[in-house]
Amino acid sequence: MTRQAMKSIDLFSKNVPGTTGILLRAVVGIAGCGGLGSNAAVALVRAGVGKLILADYDVVEESNLNRQYYFQSDIGKKKIEALSGHLKSINPHVHLAAFDRRFSSRDIPEIFKDADVLIEAIDRAETKSWLIEAWRTAFPERHIVCASGLSGAGRTETLKVKHSGKIHIVGDGESDMSRGLCSARVAIAANMEANVAIELLITNNRLRR
DSSP: OOHHHHHHHHHTTTSOTTOHHHHHTOEEEEEOOSHHHHHHHHHHHHHTOSEEEEEOOOBOOGGGGGTSSOOGGGTTSBHHHHHHHHHHHHOTTOEEEEEOSOOOGGGHHHHTTTOSEEEEOOSOHHHHHHHHHHHHHHOTTSEEEEEOOOOBSOOGGGOEEEEETTEEEEEOSOOOGGGOBOHHHHHHHHHHHHHHHHHHHHHHTSSOO
């Protein structure tokens, strides 16, 4: 047994039995590395997902630190660079494909072609819309996990998952950005997105072979 295999067994020894092998072979795409994307990425790496495809063009600002998985030392860095470092510090063997660029609907089939599941982690509603449409057009057989309605504080019971075919939406579906963003509520939603993706991977034992 290789040293890498030994480390993986130890790191994921508390995983749900029978899931580690499935997750290590899985590929999850994350469109956006802000509050949702950065926290979801951390959850997925801790769960044992073997490869993440990350796409974001932004830099870390101090105002991001109230809800995104970044630190004071990351300010001014590209989010892709900073997040990749944090993920590697959790699992040095995770495979990362990082796209540091602003992407459009035309880029989705190329950037995320290897993803079994896509997590949508974009702030703007109009971007969410074309991202979902581009993914569903390019890969109609694959699932996408989205978020809608996360602002405000508390009201944990309003955060739910709605399923519509291969589209899965986390959030309350109502609140808008005027309420501001709370670290705990954003992190809950991000982990819900990650949990849905993990469930899909496990249930389907890889969605695409």
